[in-house]
Amino acid sequence: MSEESLNKIADSDSAEAEAPTRILLVEDDPALRMVLRNVLEINDYLVQEADSKATAEIILKSDPDIAAIVLDLGLPPSPHTTIEGLAVIKLVAAQLYRAKIVVLTGQDEESSALAAIKEGAFDFLSKPSRSEDILNSVQRAVLFYQNERTLEDEQGLTRLQINAKVSDGLKAVREEAEEKLVRHVLKDTEFNVYQSAARLGLKRESIYYFLKKFGIKRDDG
Amino acid sequence: MASLYPYLILIGSSILLATTWLLGQARRRARITNELVSLNEGLGFDLPDFLRHCWEPLQKAGFKGISWQLDWFGSSLSKTEGSEGDVFIHRKLEVDDITLVVNLYDGKRRFEQRYFSTVLSESFFLLLYTDMWVKLGTVQGAFAQTAKLSVFLQHDMKNIVQLISLVSEQLESTPVGKEEKLLNSLKTVMPTLHERSERFLSTLSRNAPTGDLKPVSLSDALHKTADIHDLKISIRGNGQVLINEQSLNSICDNLFGNYIDQHRRDPQTGPSIEIHIQDKNPNLEISIKDLNGKPCLWPERLFEPFWSEKGDGLGIGLYHARQLVRAARGSLQAITPEDDLMIFVINLPKAV
Numbered sequence: 050m051s052e053e054s055l056n057k058i059a060d061s062d063s064a065e066a067e068a069p070t071r072i073l074l075v076e077d078d079p080a081l082r083m084v085l086r087n088v089l090e091i092n093d094y095l096v097q098e099a100d101s102k103a104t105a106e107i108i109l110k111s112d113p114d115i116a117a118i119v120l121d122l123g124l125p126p127s128p129h130t131t132i133e134g135l136a137v138i139k140l141v142a143a144q145l146y147r148a149k150i151v152v153l154t155g156q157d158e159e160s161s162a163l164a165a166i167k168e169g170a171f172d173f174l175s176k177p178s179r180s181e182d183i184l185n186s187v188q189r190a191v192l193f194y195q196n197e198r199t200l201e202d203e204q205g206l207t208r209l210q211i212n213a214k215v216s217d218g219l220k221a222v223r224e225e226a227e228e229k230l231v232r233h234v235l236k237d238t239e240f241n242v243y244q245s246a247a248r249l250g251l252k253r254e255s256i257y258y259f260l261k262k263f264g265i266k267r268d269d270g
Numbered sequence: 271m272a273s274l275y276p277y278l279i280l281i282g283s284s285i286l287l288a289t290t291w292l293l294g295q296a297r298r299r300a301r302i303t304n305e306l307v308s309l310n311e312g313l314g315f316d317l318p319d320f321l322r323h324c325w326e327p328l329q330k331a332g333f334k335g336i337s338w339q340l341d342w343f344g345s346s347l348s349k350t351e352g353s354e355g356d357v358f359i360h361r362k363l364e365v366d367d368i369t370l371v372v373n374l375y376d377g378k379r380r381f382e383q384r385y386f387s388t389v390l391s392e393s394f395f396l397l398l399y400t401d402m403w404v405k406l407g408t409v410q411g412a413f414a415q416t417a418k419l420s421v422f423l424q425h426d427m428k429n430i431v432q433l434i435s436l437v438s439e440q441l442e443s444t445p446v447g448k449e450e451k452l453l454n455s456l457k458t459v460m461p462t463l464h465e466r467s468e469r470f471l472s473t474l475s476r477n478a479p480t481g482d483l484k485p486v487s488l489s490d491a492l493h494k495t496a497d498i499h500d501l502k503i504s505i506r507g508n509g510q511v512l513i514n515e516q517s518l519n520s521i522c523d524n525l526f527g528n529y530i531d532q533h534r535r536d537p538q539t540g541p542s543i544e545i546h547i548q549d550k551n552p553n554l555e556i557s558i559k560d561l562n563g564k565p566c567l568w569p570e571r572l573f574e575p576f577w578s579e580k581g582d583g584l585g586i587g588l589y590h591a592r593q594l595v596r597a598a599r600g601s602l603q604a605i606t607p608e609d610d611l612m613i614f615v616i617n618l619p620k621a622v
Contacts, residue, residue, distance in 0.1 A: 078429045079500065080462035084436045087455045091440075091448050126531065129421050155428030177432040180439045 069095040070191050071114060073148065075105045075137060076121040077128055085119065085153075088180045089187065101125050102133050106140060115148045117190040119183070120170075122154040122161055131156050131164060138168040142210060145233050147197060149190035153178060169210050207233055228263045231256070240267045292382060299386045302331045303393050310397050317368070317401040318347055324394070325351040328374070331390050332383075335375040343367045359391050365402040372398065415576050422584045426470050433463060465498050468516060469523060483598075485510040485621030486518055488547055488556060495522035499530060502540065507547035509554045510621040513598045521602075524591035525614055529560045550617065553600065558614040569606035 072094045076082040079100070086096045097112065099105035101124055109115060118141065122134025131154070138150055149171035154161055162173040171193065172186045200206040209229045213222045231249070235256075238244040242260075246253045259265070305327045313319040321338055328336060335352025344367070358375045372395070379387050437459065444452050489508040496503045511518070529541040542561040547554055571577050573592050578585035588604075595602040600618040 078433075078466075080459045080466065081429050081433045081436075083455055083459050083462075084433055084440070087440065087452065088436055091445055091451070123425055129425050155425050155432070176428040177435045180436050 069093055070116045071095045071097065071112060072187065072191075073097050073099060073105060073108055073112075073115045073118045075099045075102075075118060075124065075134075076153075077101065077124050078121075085183070088183065089119075092184055094187070102137050102140070105137055109141070109144070109146055109148070113146060115146070116194040117171075117187050118148050118150045119187060120150050120152050120154075122152060122156050122165065131161050135164055135168055138165060138170055142169045145229070145236055147194060149194050151183070151186045151190050153183060167212065209233070227259065228265075231259045231263065232265060235265065295382065295386055299331065299390050302327050303390060305330075306394060306397060310401065315401050315404045317370070317398065317405060318342060320397070320401060321347075321370075322349065328394065332387070333374055333376055333391075336372065337375075338370060338372045340371075341367075341369040359388075361395050363395070363399050363402060365399070366406050368402045368405065370398060370402065411576075418576065418584060423470065426466065430463070430466055430470065433459070462498055465495075465519070465523065468520065483512050483514055486513055486515050488518075488554065491515070491518045492522055492545060495519055495526055496543070498523075499526050501526055501530065501543060503543040503545060505545045505547065507549075509547055509549060511554055511598075511600075511618040512621040513600075513618060517594045517598055521591045521594050521616070524587040525558060527587050529563065532560070532563060549620070552620055553617040554620050556616040556618070558616070559611050561611070563611050565609055566604065566606040566612040569604065569612075572604050572606070 070093075072089055074082060074085055074089065074096050076085060076098075077100045082098055082100070086098060089096045097108050097115070099108055105118070118137070120134055120137055122131040123129055124133035124137070127133055134152070134154065134156075138152075141148060141150060150165075150169070152161070152165045152170045152173045153176060154165075154174075155176040158175045162175075165173055171190045174182060174186055197208050200208075207230065209226060211222060211225050211229065213225075231245070234245045234248050235242075238248065242253055242256045246256045249256070306324060309323055309327065310320050313323065318340060321340065325336055329352060333352065335350065335354050337348070337350035337354060339346065339348040352375065354373075355375045355377070357378055358373045361370075361372050361374075363370045363372070374391050374394070376387055376391075437456070440452055487508065487510050489505050492503060492505060495501075526541075526543070529543060533539065533541050539562045541563065544559050544561055546557045548557075549555075566572065568579060571579075573588050574585070575589040576585045592602045595616055595618065598618055600616060602617075603615045605613040605615060
């Protein structure tokens with residue numbers, strides 16, 4: 050998508066753009082976190098900070114309208130591996146948060162980028178990156194977030210991310226899509242089975258069937 | 271009965287003589303074994319060197335000759351000393367990239383001589399095998415430590431470079447009206463950056479920072495480091511110690527870092543550090559305890575370099591802290607009761 054067309058979409062969403070866009074900054078280095086926060090705040094983003102996966106999870110739960118996450122993959126208690134950072138990306142995917150993830154990391158670039166993208170990251174930047182690149186990436190992430198929200202609100206379209214392995218066949222893909230869609234709708238209806246069934250055009254019994262089949266519990270969302 | 275006495279005396283004397291002789295032989299072999307062990311130790315457990323120098327004690331033990339071929343990380347070495355013969359003990363020892371074939375030539379031995387010869391040769395082969403493992407352990411350990419250190423330094427360095435690059439960009443193009451915000455952020459960021467860079471350097475050099483010894487207020491230094499880590503501490507007592515200020519900051523940083531790491535694994539509560547400073551002339555004793563901590567499960571490993579509980583840390587923080595305290599003519603100990611909180615006790619020379 051070109052810069053110009055992105056700007057046009059941004060203009061059309063001017064009403065939404067007026068409220069400061071929320072960004073979650075997940076970085077364990079306090080000095081770097083402060084400077085990054087400054088870079089984002091100077092550009093009119095509303096920034097929340099987390100230094101670990103646990104803190105990020107709490108913030109995401111309390112503020113589901115976060116548009117983008119700037120994420121360092123190396124987080125405590127294992128800051129020299131990508132384990133915790135990738136766990137944050139998995140968490141965002143599993144909990145169906147709409148936030149787009151921009152990875153900013155000093156970990157081994159090639160393998161980390163591949164793993165991050167596979168888990169559902171929106172963009173990948175390696176440290177050191179220029180603030181202009183970080184801001185461009187965050188801006189694109191926010192625009193995608195906003196447009197997905199618009200499509201969802203106006204046309205009822207929901208974007209699902211599925212990692213499909215062709216050799217697994219259609220059944221595996223269908224099941225993953227079913228699970229994600231059911232989880233998504235249940236989350237939106239605050240686990241109201243009646244409303245979820247109505248939205249999906251199913252009987253309530255079918256929703257109970259999916260709950261059992263995929264092991265979905267109220268706490269998951 | 272009396273007629274048997276001469277025979278009994280003869281038998282008893284023979285047994286005594288035989289025992290004395292065997293004892294003498296055993297002592298002689300033990301001395302030679304000790305000589306081999308000392309030689310090996312003196313040569314720093316270096317296998318090629320030991321092989322080059324082992325013939326003299328072996329010769330004393332009555333062996334006729336030795337020949338060996340050593341494949342030492344791809345290089346071939348071999349030597350023959352003494353004379354070769356038909357009777358020999360053959361041994362092939364292999365440890366990873368090291369292979370050693372030894373033939374130890376011996377004369378025809380019987381009874382106790384054969385036993386003594388076997389005991390000594392087995393001790394000799396055990397020394398050779400130990401040297402191979404010592405070398406392999408040293409090499410593998412060095413590689414593992416270098417790789418670990420490199421990952422840690424890269425991570426820290428990339429963060430430092432990222433931080434400097436962002437700060438420079440901000441300084442170059444600060445939007446109008448945002449100057450004060452930038453200045454306030456720099457006031458917080460720069461001490462942290464300074465501390466990070468010092469830690470980076472000390473990890474790299476692992477030497478005590480150079481500089482003058484001067485009186486430093488313990489309370490000030492502890493509070494300064496705690497502020498950088500955003501750590502809650504309470505201090506009873508105060509005093510000045512004679513130390514290089516950078517060393518003291520690094521000691522505090524390593525100790526506090528250890529507490530922070532503990533809580534990162536279990537983020538329910540943060541550390542709550544209680545510090546007690548007492549005058550123990552001519553030193554000041556500083557006791558540090560985390561009230562939200564847990565008993566230490568690995569007391570013997572605390573100060574072991576490159577060891578970390580979950581394998582995710584560099585494992586030189588506490589080791590480095592102890593080195594720095596020792597360099598300041600002090601001591602650092604950990605009191606680790608099985609079912610109570612761990613206490614670090616530091617003794618440092620008091621500033622007069």
